Amino acid sequence: MTLTFYQKILWLVIAGGIGALCRYGLSGAIQKNMTILFPMGTFMVNIIACFLAGALFTLFQEKLELAGEIRTIIFVGFFGAFSTFSTFMLETAQLLRDDQLTWAIANLLLQNGIGLLSMLCGIIVGKFI
Template sequence: MNWVWVITGAAVGAPLRYLTDRAVQARHDSVFPWGTFTVNVVGCLVLGVVTGAVTAGAASSGLRLLLGTGLCGALTTYSTFSYESLRLVEGGAVLYAALNVVGSVAAGLGAVFAGVSVAEALWG
């Protein structure tokens, strides 16, 4: 039955990723992949909150599967992040590529730590 939670979360996360990416990118006249950056950082924040809530006993393993594995798994995208970084390098935007790699990793780690901290403050 766990697979139903994962599939349900992914069914929401995948279109949410696409729609968010398009909406964010449409607002920026830049080669920097702001849409992918946004969904990845938001996904890290959500995963941090969910993980912290489960660890504190405030959320079930079903919710972890629904939101953590399903939603965040489909919302975030390492492959697109990698491809867009490569595309920036190939297009001569090496600084943007470096900022994307360093910024995405730093912001993602910061967001997951922030999410866990929020969960600990709420349920710890």
């Protein structure tokens, strides 16, 4: 199955929309039942996404021959909107699988550390705009 550029974009939009709606619905359903301030809805979505992304990636690599275009639609479209955290973890796991421990640790530390620092800087800048 070969998709044209515009067909790929359309399918990415559809998969992304479904992923965003799933994230919104699941996160909201979990969070509304929480009595603590911890963002359990987001936490659970990220953990579920990591599990599903890992399971599906392995299934597609080892058991099912699925076209790269379809994988892109699933992982970039659906999981990209459902949780970018799952992509981050999948890439880190691939580094570990490829015996790239230094790069895996760097990925974890840099994305979390610089990500938090960037968020805090953005908050500061946002207050002055």
